[in-house]
Amino acid sequence: AQSVAQPEDQVNVAEGNPLTVKCTYSVSGNPYLFWYVQYPNRGLQFLLKYITGDNLVKGSYGFEAEFNKSQTSFHLKKPSALVSDSALYFCAVREGGATNKLIFGTGTLLAVQP
């Protein structure tokens, strides 16, 4: 069965420090991987995606993610965290076959302290 795991419920980081939010996946075939962010009382917003090509993907708000096929990971990173980055982050993987549904992880709450 295809799945995605976010092993950390919460990540705490000081403003200005680098941040990493972890994601691992399990799919058959080539993975399509996504990161979405949810600010308080808002819907999800798209950050970035990996479909094919360069393993390092750059997205919105200075975020980037690295696709690692051997480790089946797609960790979200940012060189210097901002307090305004505090939000709930979701990793998602496309389920193969005709449906093209997205399977979401359980989410990681990022808290950036000033």
Add this chain to the structure above:
Amino acid sequence: DVKVTQSSRYLVKRTGEKVFLECVQDMDHENMFWYRQDPGLGLRLIYFSYDVKMKEKGDIPEGYSVSREKKERFSLILESASTNQTSMYLCASRSGTGNSGANVLTFGAGSRLTVL
């Protein structure tokens, strides 16, 4: 610049009531989805639709039904609300053209339903 609109941000209903959650998108997207979001469980797919009048069950369809009579509107129906359906409900849409699996979901702001 609102693209996916969910008609109600907050609803409070009583057990056994019929509940309608409405979602409208203005991007002419073919695909539409209903998720529920619960702490520690992430987003779980309830139903989705690839086109008008078409619907497919997601991972947790029990207790729910949907309607898609027009391309822009996708309604979620709780026939008889129960307390375990208290949750945040998120609607999303996606273009179905090209490689739809690579296309991005656009979400509405969510509808927080409380069933007493």
